Amino acid sequence: MNAQREVVILIACGSGVCTSGVAKAKMQEVAAEIGVPVNVSTCNISEMNTKIANTDIVCTTMPYNFPPEVTHGINVFPLITGFNASNCINTLKTWMQEIYNA
Template identity: 35%
Template sequence: MVSMRKKTILVACGTGIATSTVVTEKILEAAKKENLDVNIIQCKVSEIKSYAEDADFIVTTTILKDSFGKKSINALPLITGIGEGQVLKEIIEEIKK
């Protein structure tokens, strides 16, 4: 097996609690199925600036203006339930990179 560096994902939403918890749980569940181990930092959008440095990429349910040079994935489909599989696939691929 190829050893991969453990990725850190920054999951951000308006509260840093509500929708980001739903997204975090779904990412962890999807990653577990693929036997991937990840770090997740949950935060408010206004705190992204402070945490972006430690993250490999950003997943957010809200509008993101500046992703501080990191790739960002919009996870709104994980909240609405429409297009959920597609987004999870994108996130898993990003973890495997």
């Protein structure tokens, strides 16, 4: 484990405030459950492409076609609705652990 490393996560929604803010809180809870330090920021969807450099996990709360350079991109709307949230959470936990332990 790299004690100095934080997993950098970006969450985008339509405004950069509402659903991304809720998803940010959920993401921090998920990371705390597995003991992975994270740095989570939010933005609106139109800003996202200018902010993905040096980001480990890129998340949206709406449908989005991630560019090829985004190797860990996921729609986290299930964290908001609860529908299919366990699959989303499991994917996020796996990615967080892989990135943190790399």
